[in-house]
Amino acid sequence: MILNITTTHKPATDLGYLLHKHPDKFQTLELSVGKAHVFYPEKSEEKTTISVLLDIDPIDMGRGARNLGGDGFALGHYVNDRPYVASSFMSVALSKAFSSAMNGKCKDKPELVDVKLPFEVIIAVIPAPKGGEILIRKFFEPLGYKVELIRHQLDSKFPEWGDSKYFTLKLIHTITTKELLSHLYVLIPTLDNDKHYFVSENEIEKLLQKGEGWLKEHPEKEQIIRRYLINLNSLSRQALERLSEGEEIGDLSDELVEKTEKQKRKETLHDKRIKLVAEKITESGAKRVLDLGCGEGKLIRQLIKQKQFSEIVGMDVSYNELIKAKERLHFDEMSPKQKERINLFPRLINIQRPTVRRIRCSSSS
Numbered sequence: 001m002i003l004n005i006t007t008t009h010k011p012a013t014d015l016g017y018l019l020h021k022h023p024d025k026f027q028t029l030e031l032s033v034g035k036a037h038v039f040y041p042e043k044s045e046e047k048t049t050i051s052v053l054l055d056i057d058p059i060d061m062g063r064g065a066r067n068l069g070g071d072g073f074a075l076g077h078y079v080n081d082r083p084y085v086a087s088s089f090m091s092v093a094l095s096k097a098f099s100s101a102m103n104g105k106c107k108d109k110p111e112l113v114d115v116k117l118p119f120e121v122i123i124a125v126i127p128a129p130k131g132g133e134i135l136i137r138k139f140f141e142p143l144g145y146k147v148e149l150i151r152h153q154l155d156s157k158f159p160e161w162g163d164s165k166y167f168t169l170k171l172i173h174t175i176t177t178k179e180l181l182s183h184l185y186v187l188i189p190t191l192d193n194d195k196h197y198f199v200s201e202n203e204i205e206k207l208l209q210k211g212e213g214w215l216k217e218h219p220e221k222e223q224i225i226r227r228y229l230i231n232l233n234s235l236s237r238q239a240l241e242r243l244s245e246g247e248e249i250g251d252l253s254d255e256l257v258e259k260t261e262k263q264k265r266k267e268t269l270h271d272k273r274i275k276l277v278a279e280k281i282t283e284s285g286a287k288r289v290l291d292l293g294c295g296e297g298k299l300i301r302q303l304i305k306q307k308q309f310s311e312i313v314g315m316d317v318s319y320n321e322l323i324k325a326k327e328r329l330h331f332d333e334m335s336p337k338q339k340e341r342i343n344l345f346p347r348l349i350n351i352q353r354p355t356v357r358r359i360r361c362s363s364s365s
Contacts, residue, residue: 001053001054001083001084001085001086001090001123001124001125002051002052002053002054002123002124003051003052003086003090003094003121003122003123003124003184004041004049004050004051004120004121004122004123005049005050005051005052005119005120005121005180006042006047006048006049006050006119006120006121006122007047007048007117007118007119007120008046008047008118009115009117009118010045010046011045012043012044012045012046012047012048013043013044013045013048014109014112014117015048015050015117015177016040016043016048016050017106017108017109017112018101018106018109018112018113018117018177019050019097019098019101019177020098020100020101020106020107021038021040021050021097021098023040023043023048024040025039026038026039027039027097029093029096029097031054031089031092031093031096032092033056033057033089034054034055034056034057034083035054035055036052036053036054036055036093036096036097037051037052037053037054037055038050038051038052038053038097039051039053052090052093052094052097054083054089054090054093056082056083056089058082058083080194081127081166082194084125085125085126085127085166085192086123086125086126086127086188087127087188087189087192087194088188088189088194090123090184090188090189091184091185091186091188091189094181094184094185095185098181101177101178101181102178102181102182102185102210103178104178112177113176113177113178114176115176116174116175116176117174117175117176117177118172118173118174119171119172119173119174119175119180120170120171120172121169121170121171121172121180121184122168122169122170122171123168123169123171123188124168124169125152125166125167125168125169126166126167126168126169126188126191127165127166127167127191127192128165128167128191128192129165129192129193130192130193131191132151132165132167133149133151133167135191136149136167136169136191137149138219138220138223139187139190139191139220139224140171140183140187142218142219142220143173143183143214143218144173144175145171145172145173145183146171146172146173147169147170147171148169148170148171148172149167149168149169149170150167150168151163151164151166151167152164152166152167152168165192179213179214182210182211182212182214183214185210186207186210186211186215186224186228187224189228190223190224190227190228191227193227193230193231199229199230199232199235199323200235201235201238203228203229203235204229204235204238204239204242207225207228207229207239208239208242208243211224211243215243216243216244221240221243222236222240225239225240225243230320230323231324232323232327233327234327270298271298274298274299274302275302277299277302278299278302278303278306281303282303282306282308285308286308286309287308287309287310287311288309288310288311288312288313289303289309289311289312289313290313290315291303291312291313291314291315292315293315293316293317294314294315294316294321294322294325294344295316295318295321295325296321296324296325296328297314297324297325297326297328297329300312300314300325300329300342301328301329304329304338304341304342309341310341311341311343312341312342312343313342313343313344313345314342314343314344314345315344315345315346316344316345316346317346319346322344322346325344326344329342
């Protein structure tokens with residue numbers, strides 16, 4: 001996929017000084033999952049465009065991927081849209097390619113750092129599976145961007161299939177280079193939930209650093225934070241409290257509270273089945289339990305209440321579900337004795353020979 005940044009500032013070639021990238025050079029940056037190519041398809045004093053082209057290696061990406069291609073899809077690490085869309089990989093590329101500009105530094109023309117330039121950004125393409133056009137506009141328009149979107153069909157030969165979750169996005173704004181890059185760095189990966197990295201407290205530091213000066217006042221800050229941190233409540237709460245300078249945060253949002261209350265009031269057939277299974281396992285007198293396809297840990301949450309179980313093991317093909325399970329079990333807040341009872345396994349599938357690798361769920365994981 002490709003991201004283009006264009007300016008008509010006079011002279012437009014000042015963009016090269018701001019981004020520390022010479023207009024006459026084609027540069028390639030090594031990423032953990034492939035390469036990022038940085039070049040200027042257009043350069044003149046009237047109009048200059050710099051492009052960032054990602055060349056993702058599916059094999060390298062699959063080796064270290066935590067959850068790609070959707071839950072429940074065994075080949076999701078290798079068959080997915082990551083090489084073709086703007087995602088968390090693009091944020092990494094922007095940070096590596098334009099680190100000086102993101103930090104507000106310009107060696108040769110430091111006076112340009114605080115100058116607001118007319119920018120046009122085109123991203124082809126960007127996924128927004130949950131929220132679509134409304135979500136994109138809610139994130140960018142409050143920051144002053146004029147947003148233009150083209151939604152793509154699933155297949156132009158079969159229009160009856162409808163539209164896809166993919167958009168070509170154009171952003172127009174007069175803004176400083178540092179602000180533009182920080183907005184792109186934070187907001188691009190919030191539009192879809194497939195992050196290539198493990199989300200920990202380190203991601204809070206990156207989020208607050210890149211969100212300095214604008215995130216606190218953003219009307220959708222809670223949603224941005226939650227989506228950036230893949231909806232992990234404990235990390236989202238920490239980020240919100242730090243962003244609010246230590247103020248205690250009651251609830252993440254009214255929408256989240258309302259959703260939780262509805263879930264409490266309405267017990268689904270699946271919930272009833274989970275409770276029944278837990279009761280039957282308890283009645284059997286078992287001491288150790290293996291939950292194959294444990295998902296987000298609903299059955300484990302029921303079983304852990306019973307002291308008779310000395311070991312409860314959860315296994316799932318989706319690493320993302322295991323992360324949710326650990327979060328919803330409040331594992332980090334458990335006593336050491338309680339932690340000893342729980343193990344979570346990511347099941348790794350090999351087409352030729354199924355294998356299972358054990359990962360210990362510990363307080364340091």
